[in-house]
Amino acid sequence: MLTSLRISSLGVIGASEIEPAPGLTAVTGETGAGKTMIVTGLGLLLGERATAGIVRRGADRAQVEGVFTGIGPVADRLGELGAETDDGELIVARRVSGGTGRSRTWLGGIPAPLGVVGQITGELATIHGQSEQVRLGTPERQREVLDAAGGAELAQQLQDYRAAFEERRRVIAELDERVRHARERAQERDMLAFGLDEISAVDPQPGEDARLAAQADRLQGLDDLRMLAESAGHALAGAADGDTDDPGALGLVGEARRQVRRMADTDTQAEPLAAQLDQLAVLVQEAAVDLAGYLADLDADPGQLEAITARRAALAALTRKYGADADEVLAWAAEAGERLADLSGDDERIEQLRARRADLDAALTARADRIHALRAEAAAALAEAAGAELAALAMPHARLMFDIERLPELGPHGGDQVRLLFSANPGTAPAPLARVASGGELSRVRLALEVVLAGGAQGHTFVFDEVDAGVGGQVALEIGRRLKRLAAHSQVIVVTHLAQVAAFADTHLVVAKSTDGQVTSSDVHRVEGADREAEIARLMAGTVSDTALRHARELLSQAARG
Template sequence: MLSVLRIKNFAIIDEVDVVLGPGLNVVTGETGAGKSILVSALHLVLGARARQDLVRSGAESAEVEALFVPGADIARQRLEALGLPADEEILVRRVVQPQGRSRALINGRLATASQLARLSAGLVDICSQHEHHTLVDPATHLAHLDRFGGLLAQRHCVEAAFRRASEAATALSDARRRLAERGERMELLRFQLAEIERVHPQPGEQERLEAELQRLAHLDRLWQAVTGAEQRLYSADDAVVGILDQVGHDLADAGRYDVALTELSQRVELLRTELEELARDLQHHGERLQAEPGRLDEVEERLHALRALGRRFGGSADAAVERAAALRDELAALEALEIELDERVAALAEAVDEARTHARALSAARHDRAEALGRGISAQLAGLGMGGARVEVEVSPVEGDDDDPLQVDGARLTASGIDRAEFLIAPNPGEPPRPLRRVASGGELSRALLALKCVLQGVDPGGLYVFDEVDTGVGGAVAEVIGQKLRHISRRHQVLCITHLPQIAAYADRHLRVDKEVENGRTRSRIVALSDAERREELARMLGGIEVSDASRRAAEALLDSAGSRVAP
């Protein structure tokens, strides 16, 4: 249930809180007062596209808030489906800037317009004059039939089966394409693999050679450092090892008179031995440096090849190694493509067979329920002054394409099955039924829409129905019947009805009036909840025009008595 609709700086509304109650909420007011602005605001807060002209002139932004109290279970399910924390209430807020940009929040958390639209499904059903266009659009008729027939679960099975079949068809098409391109592709892959294998790069090789190149580029300096160190340690006349040898000998000789010097001479000997080994290692390293006179050219040549390969295959030799592995895998897959193709054909056949079973069952159920839906709408129209009208729901196969692999019994398989549906109407006895979109007038469309909602109310989820002047083109006794049907619907759903007919307004549980006034040179609309007395005056105005007479007041009282309605507390 929609509890409160708060509107601020929206069109010609500066600020208003619209408090709705259960049952039938009716909104009336003079033409041009801004009644339909309520519906526009509701559309916006439920995800409609924001426009800069929605912002009241001179305001920094327009804001619309809607507080829904749908029941703890429904609210929790809706919020959790959107990944939002569970709560017993749903507060939706939409803010529009003068430039047309907007932001949306659900229970204080930022949300997208698509999330608002998903949230509103089942919470609000707006039935406006604009929906007449959807009523005459055959694309919507199949969904109405499925809802009426309780076929949504079967439809979901068909959707899932269609998705699997579609994916299988795409995979088969891709395999066939790759098979057709295989020869040329394999030639390219083998050429690229041969390029890499000629160089035969090893993992990490380029990095190791880059380091070695740095060493070889400074070979003279390295050799000088090594030989100089070796000479100072061992080969030179004043080498450290020779000096330590003499020091050790002197300390050992003196040790005959002082034991401590003997221990020190031993330490000197250990140091001399270690430095002698270090000198030998330096000598061997110097010999190795001298033994690689052509190594620099080898490394430079190898690096040139590796770098060129890297530029060709991803930036480095290691990338070329990885590319070679990928090329081998793809070649193996292409070589086994015939096997994959057979598997794809079998998978598609299995998926289409499953989809065919579900689609046939759904189609049979639709044909069975179509007659009942047509009878139900016809019966409702009879009470709306169209007793001679007959509605039929025509179910026919979706035209297929011989080249389309997703076909069932010659019909094209879609996510909604193999059927299309269209409402046909014979407005008068003896006439053949023809498409509703071609023969129905505006008033007939209004009544057909209401009749459809009456038939579907038992299968629609509990929520808010919004009727925006669906009474177009009717009046008198028919208007009173419309009021009765709206009241009947309101016993199962919360209803918000915008009307210009007093016969309908008389059935309200709660009556709101939209007034337009000029204050300080600015036009604004305000919305007020009417008391019993104010309500009688409003109905009298609607009956009698500008001047409210005693006769129109008595007529208003009679309408209220006939409707047996009272304002909700």
């Protein structure tokens, strides 16, 4: 239910707030006062498009804010979006720029896409204006009306049908893609298989190319390494022929060790020096041995560099095609293997898809048959109930019926084409509603259907704009009664110019305009008692005379009795 609607700089309304109450709220006012701006403002909260033209002249922007209660049907979605509610109230706001017409929307205090906001608020309120009246003449809307009357089983059948229909669409799309591109996929399969065979033959290892590059660099500098190692060995061990003039570090340390040991024999304070030289002799000896081993390894495999060069060439052939290094080549191979497995299963997958399509075709056909039967049942009941409403709306001979024709192919909503047929007079064959119904008749048909369908819409907000167009007198009274009946379990807001309709309202709001000679402004206020009698009199007679006031009181009394 809508509990508050604030409007700022929208059309002729500078700033106003209305508080529709439960039940029936009527909005009246002089022509041009801005009654429809209330409907426009609520439409902005329900996701309707906005233009810069709706912004009040001289204002930078227009803003609308609505407060809804009874948000249980959308509570889960609000929680998923992170929208905040306060004691079961949801605040929805929209701002429209006067320069560009662009708008921003907030849902429960958070910015939200307009489409999402419209989906959620559309569960809470519905606007029935002239555009909806025109839309009722379309087969699509007529099918929606019929489906809404079909109850829980039809709703579930349609939900299951749409899920299966969507899966069938995906299956057909994949099947068509696989069959249509079979040659390209075969070529891709051969290319991947060749690449994987080429990589498998070389069998690269992670990081191998980097390790081989380091080894090659080392081996290519082998002569320099050998010369340096020999020089270092000579410095440590001395001349290879034992020349006493070239004893090396090892000989010199040995000579120093012998001299200090002789010192220690005479002076114990030299004992630590002797121990240090003993350790030094061992270290020099070990270094000389390790250096000799290093030098021997340099000469261990003369063909190693050639093997490394050949291996690097094999790896380079792969990196030219499949990646910058061995790791990227291996990554390509992993992805290619997965893709090849998918491509290699094409024939099997095509058969699986064909089988699944056949299963879905059978399931959809069965569901479409059940949907057709449920629609036929709903059509009879809805036509009968709506006919009774039309009789009460001074159309005793009007007939509504649904023509449900089976389509040659199944569609997203089943296998039916639904048309609403109408006849206003006896002896006239029913024909498509949009072709034969006048504006006033179409208004009454729409109201009759809404009254019948709204029985389960507890707490929903219905907004009717000019539902009484083209009618008057007793028919207008009956429209008022029907709106009052609808308001027994839903909130109804009606914008009307007929006193007979406004008299049934629980809450009566008047849009009044004023001008300073340059700018026209409108405001909305609630009328009660004598003020309401005066407004009803104005609607009836155009002026507030004693006679008009007396008729207004009679009308209000009649409406109060129902």
